[in-house]
Amino acid sequence: MIEVRRLDAAAPGFDAELDALLDRAPEADxxxxxxxxxxxxxxxxxxxxxxxxxxxxxxxxxxxxxxxxxxxxxxxxxxxxxxxxxxxxxxxxxxxxxxxxxxxxxxxxxxxxxxxxxxxxxxxxxxxxxxxxxxxxxxxxxxxxxxxxxxxxxxxxxxxxxxxxxxxxxxxxxxxxxxxxxxxxxxxxxxxxxxxxxxxxxxxxxxxxxxxxxxxxxxxxxxxxxxxxxxxxDSIAGPSEIVVISDGDSDPDWIAMDLFSQAEHGEDSESILISPDAEFLERVAAAMAARVQTLPREATVRTSIRERGALIHVADLDQACAVSNRIAPEHLELAVEDARALLPKIRHAGAIFIGRHTPEAFGDYCAGPNHVLPTSRAARFSNPLGVYEFQKRSSLIECTPDGARPLAQIAGCIADAEGLQAHAQSARDRG
CATH class of the missing domain: 3.40.50.1980 (Nitrogenase molybdenum iron protein domain)
Known part of the structure; x- marks a missing residue:
C-alpha cells in the first residue's frame, strides 16, 4: 500500500484542497x-x-x-x-x-x-x-x-x-x-x-x-x-514537480514510475496524476504500491507521495488541462491518445512531454530541451533555461538630420509635459 490523496474536481471543497496542496511557500525561512x-x-x-x-x-x-x-x-x-x-x-x-x-x-x-x-x-x-x-x-x-x-x-x-x-x-x-x-x-x-x-x-x-x-x-x-x-x-528554484494527464489508456506501471521519477528527488517533490477515468486512477495507485518497493529511495518516494502527491479525478480532458494550468507544473506529461490536440489548451508548463512514449526522464537527460525549468507555479511567467538567458539585447537608434526633426517635436512636447526641460531642449536642438 502507498498513501496518496485522492481529489475530485467536482467536489465542493476541491479548490481549497488543491490550494493547500500547492501552497509551498518558496521563500527561505x-x-x-x-x-x-x-x-x-x-x-x-x-x-x-x-x-x-x-x-x-x-x-x-x-x-x-x-x-x-x-x-x-x-x-x-x-x-x-x-x-x-x-x-x-x-x-x-x-x-x-x-x-x-x-x-x-x-x-x-x-x-x-x-x-x-x-x-x-x-x-x-x-x-x-x-x-x-x-x-x-x-x-x-x-x-x-x-x-x-x-x-x-x-x-x-x-x-x-x-x-x-x-x-x-x-x-x-x-x-x-x-x-x-x-x-x-x-x-x-x-x-x-x-x-x-x-x-x-x-x-x-x-x-x-x-x-x-x-x-x-x-x-x-x-x-x-x-x-x-x-x-x-536564472531563477529561485523550488522542489521538483510533475503533472501527468492521462485518458486512462496508458500502462499504469509506466505512469506510476513517471510519478516516482520526481518523487525520488526529495520528500517535498510534487507528483500529480489527473484523469477523467476514476478506475484508472486506482489502477495507478495499485501499481504505485507494488513498484515503490523496488526503489532504492523508497522511503523518500513514500514521503513525497504522501505529502505532495495526488490523484485527481476530473470530468474530461478539457478540465484536466484547466487544472494543470492552475498548477503550472515544472513538467507536464500528456499521456493521451491525441496529445497534440491538447497543446492549444495548455498555457502554463515548464516542459511538455507529448504522448505515451515521452517520459519526463528523457527531458532530464537527453531529449535536448533544458531540464532547468520554472517551479512553484513560476511557469505562469517564466521560461526554461536556454541560450537566450546568456544573451542580452541592445536597442539601436540612428537618426538622419531629416528624420530627427519630427522626433524633436514629439519628444520636446512630451518632455515639457513631464517637466523635464533638459530633455526637451536636447531633443529640440536636433529639430
Missing part, C-alpha cells in the same frame, strides 16, 4: 536568510580568506589557500579519459542533442528603416562571464553540468566558471568529466552561499561573473536572491 546574509557579507568583505574558512567549516575540508579549490583542465581531462566507455558515449550523445536544440534558440538582431528614414533595430551580444552552480559531493549530476554550460557556450559566452561543493574533499569524477565535455573554462570546489557570493562579488581567486545559473539547496537559493541585482540569476 528567517534563519536561512540571516545565515546567508552573514555569509555573503563575509565573502564580500574578506574574499579568499572568508571563502577558505567557510569551505573548511561547512564542507569539512582542510584547505589552506583558495587556489587549492580549483580543479585544473588536466584533472578534468583525466576524469573524462577514465570514464566507462558506455557512460562516455551516453554523455556525448546527450551533449550533442542539447547543443543541437540550443542552436535553434539563439536570438538574432534586426534593423529596419522607419517612414522618416531613421534606422532602428536590435543588437544581440553574449554575456562575458557566467557562473554555473552544480550540486556536488557523493551525488553525481553530470546532466546539470551539460544543461547549464552548453547553452552558455552556444550563446558565445566568453568564460564559464563552474562551482561545485566537495564535502569532505569528495567530488564525483563524472561531474568533472562532464565539465570537460561541456568546455567549462574553470572549476572550483566550493559550494553553498559562499560560492554564490564569490561568483557575485569576486575574490582574488574566483572572478566575478555577470550571471549565476543552476540549482541548489535552500542556502543557495537564498544567496541567489540576496545577490540579484549585483548579478543576474
Amino acid at each position: 528567517a534563519g536561512v536568510v540571516s545565515a546567508v546574509d552573514a555569509i555573503v557579507a563575509d565573502v564580500r568583505a574578506r574574499g579568499d580568506s572568508a571563502l577558505v574558512e567557510l569551505t573548511n567549516r561547512f564542507d569539512r575540508r582542510s584547505v589552506t589557500a583558495a587556489t587549492e579549490l580549483e580543479i585544473d583542465r588536466a584533472q578534468r581531462q583525466a576524469a573524462w579519459d577514465a570514464l566507462d566507455s558506455g557512460l562516455r558515449d551516453a554523455l556525448e550523445q546527450a551533449a550533442t542533442r542539447i547543443r543541437a536544440y540550443a542552436e535553434h534558440q539563439k536570438l538574432a538582431g534586426f534593423e529596419f528603416t522607419d517612414a522618416l528614414g531613421n534606422r532602428l533595430g536590435q543588437q544581440v551580444t553574449p554575456l562575458e562571464r557566467v557562473g554555473i552552480y552544480v550540486p556536488g559531493g557523493k551525488a553525481a549530476y553530470p546532466s546539470s553540468v551539460l544543461m547549464n554550460a552548453i547553452p552558455a557556450r552556444v550563446a558565445g559566452v566568453d568564460e564559464i566558471i563552474m562551482v561545485v561543493p566537495a564535502p569532505g574533499g569528495e567530488l564525483n569524477p563524472v561531474v568533472l568529466a562532464a565539465a570537460h565535455l561541456a568546455e567549462v573554462d574553470r572549476v572550483f570546489t566550493v559550494g553553498g552561499a559562499q560560492a554564490v557570493a564569490a561568483l557575485a562579488y569576486g575574490t582574488a581567486t574566483i572572478p566575478a561573473v555577470d550571471k549565476i545559473v543552476g540549482p541548489g539547496n535552500a542556502y543557495v537559493a537564498a544567496a541567489k536572491r540576496a545577490v540579484f541585482g549585483k548579478v543576474g540569476i
Whole structure:
C-alpha cells in the first residue's frame, strides 16, 4: 500500500484542497536568510580568506589557500579519459542533442528603416562571464553540468566558471568529466552561499561573473536572491514537480514510475496524476504500491507521495488541462491518445512531454530541451533555461538630420509635459 490523496474536481471543497496542496511557500525561512546574509557579507568583505574558512567549516575540508579549490583542465581531462566507455558515449550523445536544440534558440538582431528614414533595430551580444552552480559531493549530476554550460557556450559566452561543493574533499569524477565535455573554462570546489557570493562579488581567486545559473539547496537559493541585482540569476528554484494527464489508456506501471521519477528527488517533490477515468486512477495507485518497493529511495518516494502527491479525478480532458494550468507544473506529461490536440489548451508548463512514449526522464537527460525549468507555479511567467538567458539585447537608434526633426517635436512636447526641460531642449536642438 502507498498513501496518496485522492481529489475530485467536482467536489465542493476541491479548490481549497488543491490550494493547500500547492501552497509551498518558496521563500527561505528567517534563519536561512540571516545565515546567508552573514555569509555573503563575509565573502564580500574578506574574499579568499572568508571563502577558505567557510569551505573548511561547512564542507569539512582542510584547505589552506583558495587556489587549492580549483580543479585544473588536466584533472578534468583525466576524469573524462577514465570514464566507462558506455557512460562516455551516453554523455556525448546527450551533449550533442542539447547543443543541437540550443542552436535553434539563439536570438538574432534586426534593423529596419522607419517612414522618416531613421534606422532602428536590435543588437544581440553574449554575456562575458557566467557562473554555473552544480550540486556536488557523493551525488553525481553530470546532466546539470551539460544543461547549464552548453547553452552558455552556444550563446558565445566568453568564460564559464563552474562551482561545485566537495564535502569532505569528495567530488564525483563524472561531474568533472562532464565539465570537460561541456568546455567549462574553470572549476572550483566550493559550494553553498559562499560560492554564490564569490561568483557575485569576486575574490582574488574566483572572478566575478555577470550571471549565476543552476540549482541548489535552500542556502543557495537564498544567496541567489540576496545577490540579484549585483548579478543576474536564472531563477529561485523550488522542489521538483510533475503533472501527468492521462485518458486512462496508458500502462499504469509506466505512469506510476513517471510519478516516482520526481518523487525520488526529495520528500517535498510534487507528483500529480489527473484523469477523467476514476478506475484508472486506482489502477495507478495499485501499481504505485507494488513498484515503490523496488526503489532504492523508497522511503523518500513514500514521503513525497504522501505529502505532495495526488490523484485527481476530473470530468474530461478539457478540465484536466484547466487544472494543470492552475498548477503550472515544472513538467507536464500528456499521456493521451491525441496529445497534440491538447497543446492549444495548455498555457502554463515548464516542459511538455507529448504522448505515451515521452517520459519526463528523457527531458532530464537527453531529449535536448533544458531540464532547468520554472517551479512553484513560476511557469505562469517564466521560461526554461536556454541560450537566450546568456544573451542580452541592445536597442539601436540612428537618426538622419531629416528624420530627427519630427522626433524633436514629439519628444520636446512630451518632455515639457513631464517637466523635464533638459530633455526637451536636447531633443529640440536636433529639430
